Amino acid sequence: MSRPAHQQLTGYLTIALLVLIGVITFSISFGSVRIPLSEIAKSLISTSTPHAEILWNVRYPRVAISLVTGINLALSGLLLQAILKNPLSDPGILGINSGAALGATFVMLLFPQSSSIVPLVAFISGLLIFMIVLVISWKGNASPTRLILSGVAVNAIVSGCQSVLTTTYSERLSGVVTWINGSLSGKTWSQVGLMLGYSLPLYVIIFLLHQRLDLLSLDDQAIFSLGISIKKYRLIVACLAVSLAAITVSQVGLIGFVGLIVPHIARILAKGRFIVTIPFTMLIGCIVVALADTVARLAISPLELPIGTVMSIIGGPFFLYLLATQHQLGGRK
Template sequence: MKNKTSSSIKVFVLLILLAICIVSFFISIGKGSLDISFQEVIKAIFIEDDTVNHRIIFNVRLPRTLVAGLVGICLGVSGAILQGVMRNPLAAPNIIGVSSGAGLMAYIILILFPKYYYLVPIGAFVGALFATLLIYLLAWKNGVNPMRLILAGVAVSSLLGAGISSLMTLFPDKVAGAVGFMVGGLSARTWPDFNILWPYALLGLVLTFLFPKKLNILMLGDEIATGLGLNVERTRLMFIAFAALLAASAVSVVGLLGFVGLIVPHTARLIIGSDYRYLFPATAILGATVVMLCDTIARLVFDPVEIPVGIVMSLLGAPFFLFLLRERKSMER
């Protein structure tokens, strides 16, 4: 009876988060250089089809908002996976090198093989997967210690970041918009970007949402998980591949958007607990909400000048990261 009550409360919390996400969606669509009221947004989407508002919403704001939401979902869930696999709240795609691996491969394709730009998501996934496997191998010593994974990830992230900087230095004429890519930006994202993103995101999310119980067991520790019949290393590698796919799909479209995978899963965990059956959907909903709202702020704060959404996320994420680090040190004393 108690478990049913707890589950009902968590479902209710998810519904509240979903309602907030829907409100954020309409705020993102309505706010900009031209403010469009909620009623006008509804008319433009469902009733009118040849007005100025309709063209602004369907050609500019709707695809950008959908990309923002989907990127938030991907990076948030990727961060939740990595924090679970590594049993460390400081793990995130941009911190441990997953995003850097995806970004380096995306840069290589866009700069050296621009004709094959449509392969960027696949290339980014290969780069992210290579980075995560390299981190895994570097951290291996009679098994994998979560703290060694974090330290190896930071080192690999720095190395891959140097590769990205080298490409920018060697090919300065081919890196137009590189600043936006480095910090993460949603400017001029349209339907083709959404169409590139959603198939890979959907695949990663479906695979992830199929196995929340396995990650719950993995969170108990390697010895207990093994005693319960779980193949620990295979499960850990499987989830790392899922995290790499989700992070890579987001990076291929918006660049190295940081701190979403750090802030969102941790906040969702505080709200709904550590059960991944509920944490995954909560993280997905909260991730979409955060990125959509941050993108809206990025558009409005210096209007008519737009700043990359990654700058807003960094302003939020850096203090949050320091807070987590401080709390972790306090717990270890």
């Protein structure tokens, strides 16, 4: 990498970090109770501040889980776009999120005493739905159009099943409806720890696979000529993407479009290999979700919007823009 390019990347990274710090600080400071920056700084070294209870039990864990959520959903979208060579791929559009949500809802409504298996069931159901979408679209060579239409169709079926489930067990819906629409409200440090416990090993694996991800971005014929087992690595990367999305959905509900928007921004800034794109994706994912959650809390205060609703308002037009700027739906722009 040339020196000017390296300096440019460093500049982008510095700006992104400053933006993230600003978003986090604003999110922690503003809410039903306005907390001054001086107290926030003091609370990091002392728990005797006037609003220590609010900061440590409400706002800090909420911001922490928004950061993990942003990283997971953004990386999931990046991995899916890499293996499918489709810039319109996203865990929400391809049915992974809705499949994971269906599995998680099934456990929460029918077996509430088995909440510990929610992430596992969410992963299995999300992976199953993703495989169904791939099988349906395979005859069309998994073109962007066929993938999107398959995802929309399967999403509709899964949503119908979810509706039947929630209607049948409507008396047990307390808290589940809010979760389905995506919410970071009331999250605790134990939930942050649970998400990190599942996610951190996946981050390490993704970084270790960065060279393989670079190769998977090449033309299939070029990959075969290198003697690389493309099917094996695509399956591994697909499982990583589904795992990240399923873990997130099982804890915070449905939050769409993060995996669609963030990788595009990251690629524009990084302009390089995955070893550079991955950190940018993680950082921008944190910014997007933390900012969306802040908007969700403050837009109609004292009421709170579901963060999934905020991301839909932002992501819908972005998705239409991507569709409009594709030279041909059968390939990359």
